[in-house]
Amino acid sequence: DQQVKQNSPSLSVQEGRISILNCDYTNSMFDYFLWYKKYPAEGPTFLISISSIKDKNEDGRFTVFLNKSAKHLSLHIVPSQPGDSAVYFCAASAVSNFGNEKLTFGTGTRLTIIP
Amino acid sequence: DTAVSQTPKYLVTQMGNDKSIKCEQNLGHDTMYWYKQDSKKFLKIMFSYNNKELIINETVPNRFSPKSPDKAHLNLHINSLELGDSAVYFCASSHPHETSDYEQYFGPGTRLTVT
Numbered sequence: 001d002q003q004v005k006q007n008s009p010s011l012s013v014q015e016g017r018i019s020i021l022n023c024d025y026t027n028s029m030f031d032y033f034l035w036y037k038k039y040p041a042e043g044p045t046f047l048i049s050i051s052s053i054k055d056k057n058e059d060g061r062f063t064v065f066l067n068k069s070a071k072h073l074s075l076h077i078v079p080s081q082p083g084d085s086a087v088y089f090c091a092a093s094a095v096s097n098f099g100n101e102k103l104t105f106g107t108g109t110r111l112t113i114i115p
Numbered sequence: 116d117t118a119v120s121q122t123p124k125y126l127v128t129q130m131g132n133d134k135s136i137k138c139e140q141n142l143g144h145d146t147m148y149w150y151k152q153d154s155k156k157f158l159k160i161m162f163s164y165n166n167k168e169l170i171i172n173e174t175v176p177n178r179f180s181p182k183s184p185d186k187a188h189l190n191l192h193i194n195s196l197e198l199g200d201s202a203v204y205f206c207a208s209s210h211p212h213e214t215s216d217y218e219q220y221f222g223p224g225t226r227l228t229v230t
Contacts, residue, residue, distance in 0.1 A: 002157075032217045043119070043205050043221030044158070089158065093217050101217055102171055105158040 003027045004092050006106035014114050019077040021109050023090030026071065030092035032101070035064060035075045038087045038108070047088070048075070077111075085113045118142050119222040121206050127228045128196055135192045136225045138206030146170070147189035148207040148219065149181060158205070164189050196229045203227070 005024045013019045021035075031052045036044035050057040050064045050073070057064050063076045077084055090106040119140045128134050140147060148171075149161045163171035167183040178194045193200060206222040 034217060036221075041223065043207070043223050045221065046218045049217060102160060102163070103217070103219060104160075107156050108158075 002107075003030075004090055004104050004106040006088075006090055006109050008109050009107070010110040010112070012112045012114055013080050015082060016079045019075075019080045019084065019111055019113070021075040021077075021088050021090075021111065023073045023075075023106055024071060025073075025092050027092070027094060027104075028071070029094045030104075031095075032093040033064070033066060033073050034091045034093070034103070035062075036089040036091060036105075038089060044089055080111075080113045082113050082115055085111060087111070119206055119208055119220050121204075121222040121225050123225060124223060125226050125228075127230065129230055130196055130198060132196050133192070133194045134196060134227070135190055136204055136206075136227070137188070137190045138222055139188050140206075140208040140220070140222075141187065142208055142210070142220060144208035144210040144220070145186055146209045147183065147186070148209075149189065149191050150205040150207060150221075152203040152205065152224070154202070162189075162191075193227075196227075198229050201227055201229045 003026050034049040035047040037047045038044040048059050048062045050066050066073045087108045087110045089108045091103045093101045122137045146165045148163045152158045161175045162181045164183040166186050180192045183189045203224045203226050205224045207219040209219045
């Protein structure tokens with residue numbers, strides 16, 4: 001029962017172009033969404049987030065869009081740079097049975113930026 | 116001055132053994148987590164502690180026992196290791212009282228291989 005899905009396991013984009021990573025979710029109780037970036041042999045690092053009451057959040061080259069009716073969010077990176085090559089995880093937060101926030105992660109999309 | 120550290124980074128052991136993984140955070144966070152990333156790259160939460168108190172306990176075999184001696188440390192002890200325990204284990208922390216309380220800071224991971 002995968003509540004957060006990233007259907008593209010990999011994506012290759014030319015340097016300077018736009019990278020678009022997609023994420024779908026099924027649980028309407030999710031109230032906050034995050035993107036994490038992971039390099040090999042390192043832990044995930046927080047990239048950008050969005051509250052469920054917003055539809056867009058921008059931070060420099062990174063923009064996250066949320067479409068609640070479609071239960072879909074996307075991460076746009078523009079322009080893409082070689083250092084952006086990593087695995088990107090989508091995560092969604094909901095209140096757990098214990099009353100605190102709990103993150104559910106997607107399986108990740110490996111982004112490769114081609115110089 | 117690593118924010119979230121884990122030891123060891125790699126652990127190779129035989130079935131039936133008991134092993135521990137240690138985690139420490141110097142961020143002053145109240146909440147710490149253990150995640151398991153299996154061979155299919157699913158990153159799933161196992162446990163969460165807030166101020167040394169267990170607040171999330173997912174469906175995890177009771178061979179896994181977390182211990183939090185203080186709020187800066189969360190260790191994971193695994194008894195009677197099985198082949199299926201082979202995975203990368205990530206420790207994380209967060210501060211639920213900050214506005215960005217959904218952000219979790221991850222350690223570098225411990226790759227456990229059970230032979």
